[in-house]
Amino acid sequence: MDGQTGGFTLPGESGYEDLTLELAKKWGADVIRDSDGTRLSPQILNAGYDIYATLCIIRDHNEWARQHPHTQQQIFLITNPITATGDTVDIPLMERYFQEQFSINASPEAMAFWQVYDRTAGVPVPEANWAYNPNTRTVTVRGVTPWRRYTVSFLAFRVWEEINMYNHTTNHWTSEHLTQLDPRHPEVQEYLLAWLDNWCGEHQQVDVVRFTSLFYNFAFIWGGDQRNKILFSDWASYDNTVSPLALMQFKEETGYSLTAEDFVNKGNFQVTHWPPTAQKRDYMAFIHAFVASFGKKLVDVVHRHGKKAYVFYDDSWVGMEPYGERFSQIGFDGLIKCVFSGFEARLCAHVPVETHELRLHPYLFPVGLSGAPTFMPGGNPTQDAKKYWISVRRALLRAPVQRIGLGGYLHLTRDFPDFCDYIEALANEFREIKALHEGGEPYTLPVHVAVLHAMGSLRSWSLSGHFHETDKHDLIHINEALSGLPVKVSFLSFEDVKAGALQDVQAVINAGAAGTAWSGGEEWGDSRVTEALTRWVHEGGTFIGVNEPSALPGGDTYLRMAHVLGVDLDTGEKVCHGRWAYDVAPQAGLPAGDAHPARKENLYLTDGNARVLAEDNGVPVLTVNAFGKGKGIYLTSFRQDPKAARFLQNLLLYAANLDGGQFYITDNPYTECAYYPATGKLAAINMSGDAQTSRVLTPGGLLEIPLAPYGLATRQVK
């Protein structure tokens, strides 16, 4: 294929064969795929393109599920607490929940895992004291302590597959509710392997089976009240993987039992933004092992039919963990990631598979995820596509991705010719960027930055879900900024730090609210962590703390790295202590305002030695503290945009004791560049809607590169 063709996956649509082939040509597609709700006709299948077929393996088996209802997927639910006003309390189980999503599992093997809790005392109630009445779907608890509160945790089947439930409800469909099978059951495994083998045999024209995704959806618990429709939504939780069988097998493998409380966790569930308990870590490993093992069996079937197996990394991804240690064992040939942001492109790019593909937004649907119009009157899909592409593109300069594509109803593009033109230009720009990587890796500054959080490399780049779902967390802003910066980025866990992973790192970033997985929470209770970091800083490293880094109650300081940062946060016990007066001493290249730091009223200087680089009405927002040969830098918060990304780049240079006069970086925060030493090519991009000039220092002198709005330009440096 020539330079204007290839690396593009087009969603074909039966009934719109001419449009499909016309746009395939315009956009340089080499692959045509189907989508949820679309099918490909013979005319498309035979047009000479490679074909992807989308498969949600655990769904669309309603008839079989009806015959094997116990093999449906399950979840632990918890009632609202009920206050006892006497010595007996009745607790209705389903009151808060969406009745169409759940069906109580009151089988003996399930009820063995139910728990009644005295939430006031925080202890379970003995089984002998309570009984379940299936007619009223109520648990009655006897011998309770009046004025305490009681809950029931119970198992329920999830009788409506969540993605179908969402689309069905949103679009007022009247079709049958789709159910979902749990492949934990041997009979399901046997059935699905045979089914897939049969399906592959019946779909000879399919080149790539595109799994969407594997078995277990992220948690999506709906409520019975329209005023609070979505009770719980966590893109990375493991709640949907549970069953009595899984719990029994867990006990066999680990030697200990999990309880309902390990899942419902006082009603909080095991939220991804919180550090996992030891039990949750074991359970995640247990699920990952199963998903990898049965996933491999499915992929083997696909391979036996001479097809490739790609996986779409969204929806039912739980347990697949693309940075998990067993992911490679599954044997996927490619991973497809839907992207709004740069960090998602990096997340995709580094997964150990042969082919990395980005499913761009907007999806070809009338409305977007948030319900706003897209391909309908009032929508502006071109603007949407451009916004996402500008975020994604800077990450693509840093790490290669082989393919891009779209999804949805192709016919919706007919009313948006400017969108079709924009995608043509975008696809060509993508191919230009892809070609840049073919000579070798881009140059990075001599800065290795490690992001330190409770999940480490297992959750490289991503927190949980998309940017707009996690944008209250500083770290997603930092990850997004880092995704396009010319530095080496690693993601470390606290175990990594203890094991010596700081050796070749110049800067560690720990960013987030107290207690969260991102700040680290109880991980900071292990003194080996602070000892390793303290030593590393003393010997020259830079610890960058954002928001409530290393925060953990119980120490003499709230921030366990306060001695390195020179600042701490008062939780109320320092209210009678004096505060250090200071002069503000700004640092060139670090206008803190660019990072949009929030005012933190309770911030104070510990021993007065930290230098205040910026303040907000009498409270520091950016400080640096010399510590041995290294330093601690504190920033109250970080919110991403082009100037903030440039601020972070300069902060990292400052952390690594490098000045701003480095080669191959631009002087203009609205522009960035990447230099590819093997070919001597340099690409500059403009992230703004205005024309910009980008100046880049090279060993051969200053390059001055004019850039059109949102433009990309390349130069030969040597």
Added chain:
Amino acid sequence: MDGQTGGFTLPGESGYEDLTLELAKKWGADVIRDSDGTRLSPQILNAGYDIYATLCIIRDHNEWARQHPHTQQQIFLITNPITATGDTVDIPLMERYFQEQFSINASPEAMAFWQVYDRTAGVPVPEANWAYNPNTRTVTVRGVTPWRRYTVSFLAFRVWEEINMYNHTTNHWTSEHLTQLDPRHPEVQEYLLAWLDNWCGEHQQVDVVRFTSLFYNFAFIWGGDQRNKILFSDWASYDNTVSPLALMQFKEETGYSLTAEDFVNKGNFQVTHWPPTAQKRDYMAFIHAFVASFGKKLVDVVHRHGKKAYVFYDDSWVGMEPYGERFSQIGFDGLIKCVFSGFEARLCAHVPVETHELRLHPYLFPVGLSGAPTFMPGGNPTQDAKKYWISVRRALLRAPVQRIGLGGYLHLTRDFPDFCDYIEALANEFREIKALHEGGEPYTLPVHVAVLHAMGSLRSWSLSGHFHETDKHDLIHINEALSGLPVKVSFLSFEDVKAGALQDVQAVINAGAAGTAWSGGEEWGDSRVTEALTRWVHEGGTFIGVNEPSALPGGDTYLRMAHVLGVDLDTGEKVCHGRWAYDVAPQAGLPAGDAHPARKENLYLTDGNARVLAEDNGVPVLTVNAFGKGKGIYLTSFRQDPKAARFLQNLLLYAANLDGGQFYITDNPYTECAYYPATGKLAAINMSGDAQTSRVLTPGGLLEIPLAPYGLATRQVK
């Protein structure tokens, strides 16, 4: 004395005899006192007035202290943590401290209480591993773990009495530093009793000995660096009461030992705004017993000389605790409280002594406490006096006080004739209010409100120090509002609640930041507290929570009363949970804006049943939740002013299920009134600088009372 004379204490000044007697007449004084820095001449002493003499009993004994240096007062200090970079660490003791305030006590009996701590691990270092070098004033610790942090806690003599240190330093005095004796030592007791006996004999014309105050100053720890001059200042801490002798006697009395850590508390000290540990409670009781016991001996001396003993409740008040169970045993005839605010007037008024006196502000000094000009060019003492009086006056309508007075250099008033006129009017107004109480107590609404915090009645009305020192705490604003409201007010501890003290209470207020003594912190970990409150609300009570009421980590809700309030605060674990949509349903008489509620981003409705009375940009700020026959009311914060006080009054009426059509309350928030049933008199006051009209419903009809700016008017109701 006639209606225009009496109940007024004037500060006389030697050398200004004519002015003294002239103003005594103008202001209707019946008592003349001396002040810090003034003395009374025979002409004044013999003018027919009662005479107060100020006495700081533990000070002004420098010569005796020089001969008995070990009897000076002491304190536990703690160094900054030092990070070990090898296996030995040197810790200089005095680096952070003001060298003129402290002298290390390295005697064997003191060093037995010193501690070296590994702050990283939170454990003490064995004594065998460290040694003190008195020449370098440094502790060397051997066998440490590199990269951990170490502190030394040690005893020091406080060789400069803090009030003298403050005045000396502020006014650049050159006089000898005054020291202070610790009456814990038997030889000091013997000396002081003899000294006081002698003093009383030599001062026959003194009618009242005005103790300022007793033995132990509040903690006031100064730093060695001008950038952080006051390291720690806590008006109610017990840090200054300690000594090896006290610690040994404590062990004898209680059977267990306190350690340095019980005082320095990781460097936080035992801040008053935090709930006391069990050890601190024992220690407070121990000190209170001693202060009461030796205080009584001093008062007995005064009484033997036919004089009265009053105590000025400020400065060296620690251990005196006017609401402590042993206070009455001391035998004081009167208590004098310096006041800026209404809550301080109530604090004074309810102490079990015969005479209650308010020392009004401003003090007759050139500058005020904050350093702003008062009786000098640029000052406006009349405006200051009026501001404080308007705050105090409303409290005086609710509870009787027998006397008011001033202090300082009388001659400074000469340049401020309007001040002299204003004090004349103020004194007459005071006498008018005093007379109102003579027939009996004022009418209160049928509302009994209990303020619930960790200190209960021991800290009735006050948190710690003056309003402006504690104004970040919601509760001081609430106490100030309550001080002038026509309701019954109690202060309950958590022990009181468990013991059944809620019986005749309509509303409980719990207000403050998480963890503080005012919110309650760990007191909420005792389920008997929530059970008692839950039952009481269910049976009809109203629990009013402000800011982070009942907050304690570790439960299934952060607010332990969330089930009653219907709201909770997300600490980060509910970030994936849905939020309830709501409609705002305002309640008549409760415009939340009047209470100045802060936006709390992390507030959420627990089960959707709470009614939202007001919100701020999508987050509720005032809610009410029906619970049994009672209710829970939540307010994000409270800041006092006349409209906020009216809001609180209406909130309490609402809590008690009373409508706004009550007798003897005004319709205008800038005015308040008090009705005295025994005499049928009603007094109305105007708290604003504008003329107001106040309408008051009585059984005989509506009273309409015009009020001059800041005016007071009385009416005969029956």
